[in-house]
Amino acid sequence: MASISSGLCSSSSSSNLIPKPLSPSPSSKIQSQFAETLKTPFSGFSIKSRHIYLTPHSVAREVPSIAATGDGLLPVAKKKGLETDPKALWERYTEWLYQHKELGLYLDVSRMGFTQEFVEEMEPRFLKAFNDMKELEKGAISNPDEGRMVGHYWLRNPKLSPNSFLRLQIENTLEAICSFSQDIIEGKIKPPSSPDGRFTQILSVGIGGSALGPQFVAEALAPDNPPLKIRFIDNTDPAGIDHQIAQLGPELASTLVIVVSKSGGTPETRNGLLEVQKAFREAGLNFAKQGVAITQENSLLDNTARIEGWLTRFPMFDWVGGRTSEMSAVGLLAAALQGIDIKEMLVGASLMDEATRNPVVKNNPAALLALCWYWASDGVGSKDMVVLPYKDSLLLFSRYLQQLVMESLGKEFDLDGNRVNQGLTVYGNKGSTDQHAYIQQLREGVHNFFATFIEVLRDRPPGHDWELEPGVTCGDYLFGMLQGTRSALYANGRESVTVTVQEVTPRSVGALIALYERAVGIYASLVNVNAYHQPGVEAGKKAAGEVLALQKRVLAVLNEASCKDPVEPLSIEQVADRCHSPDDIEMIYKIIAHMAANDRAIIAEGDCGSPRSVKVFLCECNVDALYA
Numbered sequence: 001m002a003s004i005s006s007g008l009c010s011s012s013s014s015s016n017l018i019p020k021p022l023s024p025s026p027s028s029k030i031q032s033q034f035a036e037t038l039k040t041p042f043s044g045f046s047i048k049s050r051h052i053y054l055t056p057h058s059v060a061r062e063v064p065s066i067a068a069t070g071d072g073l074l075p076v077a078k079k080k081g082l083e084t085d086p087k088a089l090w091e092r093y094t095e096w097l098y099q100h101k102e103l104g105l106y107l108d109v110s111r112m113g114f115t116q117e118f119v120e121e122m123e124p125r126f127l128k129a130f131n132d133m134k135e136l137e138k139g140a141i142s143n144p145d146e147g148r149m150v151g152h153y154w155l156r157n158p159k160l161s162p163n164s165f166l167r168l169q170i171e172n173t174l175e176a177i178c179s180f181s182q183d184i185i186e187g188k189i190k191p192p193s194s195p196d197g198r199f200t201q202i203l204s205v206g207i208g209g210s211a212l213g214p215q216f217v218a219e220a221l222a223p224d225n226p227p228l229k230i231r232f233i234d235n236t237d238p239a240g241i242d243h244q245i246a247q248l249g250p251e252l253a254s255t256l257v258i259v260v261s262k263s264g265g266t267p268e269t270r271n272g273l274l275e276v277q278k279a280f281r282e283a284g285l286n287f288a289k290q291g292v293a294i295t296q297e298n299s300l301l302d303n304t305a306r307i308e309g310w311l312t313r314f315p316m317f318d319w320v321g322g323r324t325s326e327m328s329a330v331g332l333l334a335a336a337l338q339g340i341d342i343k344e345m346l347v348g349a350s351l352m353d354e355a356t357r358n359p360v361v362k363n364n365p366a367a368l369l370a371l372c373w374y375w376a377s378d379g380v381g382s383k384d385m386v387v388l389p390y391k392d393s394l395l396l397f398s399r400y401l402q403q404l405v406m407e408s409l410g411k412e413f414d415l416d417g418n419r420v421n422q423g424l425t426v427y428g429n430k431g432s433t434d435q436h437a438y439i440q441q442l443r444e445g446v447h448n449f450f451a452t453f454i455e456v457l458r459d460r461p462p463g464h465d466w467e468l469e470p471g472v473t474c475g476d477y478l479f480g481m482l483q484g485t486r487s488a489l490y491a492n493g494r495e496s497v498t499v500t501v502q503e504v505t506p507r508s509v510g511a512l513i514a515l516y517e518r519a520v521g522i523y524a525s526l527v528n529v530n531a532y533h534q535p536g537v538e539a540g541k542k543a544a545g546e547v548l549a550l551q552k553r554v555l556a557v558l559n560e561a562s563c564k565d566p567v568e569p570l571s572i573e574q575v576a577d578r579c580h581s582p583d584d585i586e587m588i589y590k591i592i593a594h595m596a597a598n599d600r601a602i603i604a605e606g607d608c609g610s611p612r613s614v615k616v617f618l619c620e621c622n623v624d625a626l627y628a
């Protein structure tokens with residue numbers, strides 16, 4: 001059982017990786033049966049020969065090298081211009097391996113096929129990118145469309161802030177997060193009607209950048225028995241919301257609800273809040289005494305929380321974007337309440353920030369990543385990035401990166417107004433689980449990706465490992481799967497990057513976040529797009545608003561017909577005409593089908609499968625609405 005790190009806001013050594021008790025090893029009989037079932041390791045891909053052949057009674061034998069095999073597919077790598085000679089590959093590996101000693105982090109780009117000429121050609125662009133990042137950190141308006149500074153780097157090093165006002169804001173907020181979480185954990189701030197007088201659960205309501213970071217960090221770092229457990233409402237799916245509330249059950253009384261929205265007006269988050277407030281009312285609880293808001297000053301949410309007298313409010317700064325907000329109150333409050341050492345996260349990020357300011361590409365891990373992305377995708381997103389963390393606790397890293405990378409880089413226009421339709425597609429779950437899902441296609445199918453392996457060297461807390469067959473632990477298999485997949489992909493011409501950390505700790509997670517934040521910033525400069533706005537999301541939001549406005553008109557028309565005596569069922573065409581929206585007929589049909597599926601409309605004739613035959617009226621006539 002892992003215990004929580006004692007000083008959640010201390011910057012001393014972490015970690016939540018307190019050794020778990022040793023689980024008893026299976027009896028020797030079970031062990032040998034188990035070993036039998038594992039006789040053919042790595043059967044999911046074709047590494048039939050390797051230097052060390054992992055069988056239950058392994059004997060090192062002379063076999064062809066992993067790098068040089070992959071089922072004899074080496075020529076494919078060669079044809080694709082990739083280095084294939086094992087010695088030359090080793091040379092390339094050692095020459096390009098980036099190491100951050102203090103963080104224990106490595107970046108291996110040797111399995112990307114970029115050439116020296118390419119690196120040299122990219123030099124001027126990198127010079128510009130480094131300069132852009134420097135200006136950004138100094139407080140330039142690096143998000144020109146929104147007229148905003150971009151300051152997530154200041155969050156982990158407030159001294160860098162362009163003025164002392166911002167610096168104080170950051171420091172005070174951190175201070176407030178630490179003392180508030182301490183008070184909650186120690187029971188100094190209590191829920192009003194909980195029997196044992198302590199908050200036990202967090203319900204975090206937010207979406208996108210206001211959810212993905214906290215979700216990733218909770219999964220990666222929360223101890224097995226955190227002081228407060230966390231749940232998320234990150235959608236406007238009523239069934240999903242009901243599920244979260246039902247799971248809390250009577251613990252709703254000891255749930256701290258954190259509502260997170262930078263803008264304070266995101267509809268999904270507002271809906272989540274209203275649903276949760278309803279659940280509180282129904283349970284006879286006072287929401288305000290258990291509610292916390294994280295939002296920009298004077299936003300709708302901020303004003304609501306202030307007027308209703310919520311427990312407290314934390315600021316979200318104008319100059320921090322949602323997808324880079326993990327080190328702001330958005331990520332830190334939830335993490336601290338779960339007993340995660342947030343100062344260690346900040347130290348990790350700050351160390352990485354320092355390293356990624358290095359103006360020499362080879363010595364700058366974020367620049368190296370950006371170089372690889374550019375190389376693999378021709379600087380136009382022609383290949384996808386598949387992120388494969390080989391560690392269960394990092395499962396959500398790929399989802400987190402998906403927003404960070406795709407919302408930042410996926411842009412129609414560049415900074416000069418040219419239509420470029422830029423982007424870099426990111427997906428992935430975790431290894432070796434994905435070995436048994438989609439890696440088949442990665443190795444042999446359409447070649448439209450490059451991979452990023454995330455490797456964690458420490459399998460388990462020290463002293464807890466055991467050999468499930470002679471000389472081999474469970475973690476060795478995970479390691480073998482990663483290395484084997486990397487080799488097998490490469491042998492078939494599929495490039496990859498490997499990021500290695502020693503352990504999953506607050507420090508390494510902070511560093512990983514900072515590494516990718518900077519890589520995105522640099523890459524955006526390389527391809528000349530604004531990484532810090534998201535105009536494309538607005539189109540969908542606007543269209544959603546229009547659908548809801550149309551639904552109100554449909555309801556009014558149907559209500560009028562349904563209040564007649566006798567009730568007048570209407571065809572879809574009639575509804576569209578009466579709404580003065582004949583061109584929206586398809587949407588009107590969908591609105592009606594949705595209402596019918598939710599018992600709010602009655603299909604009098606026909607069925608939803610044949611739209612033209614449908615005649616519809618409402619379940620109830622709303623007389624008040626007639627005169628509204």
Ligand SMILES: O=P(O)(O)OC[C@H]1O[C@](O)(CO)[C@@H](O)[C@@H]1O
Pocket residue numbers: 207208209210260261262263264265266269321322323407534537
């Ligand atoms: O924190 P907010 O303002 O609720 O926004 C949530 C998310 O919505 C977006 O603005 C996109 O719609 C993201 O960029 C952001 O992370």
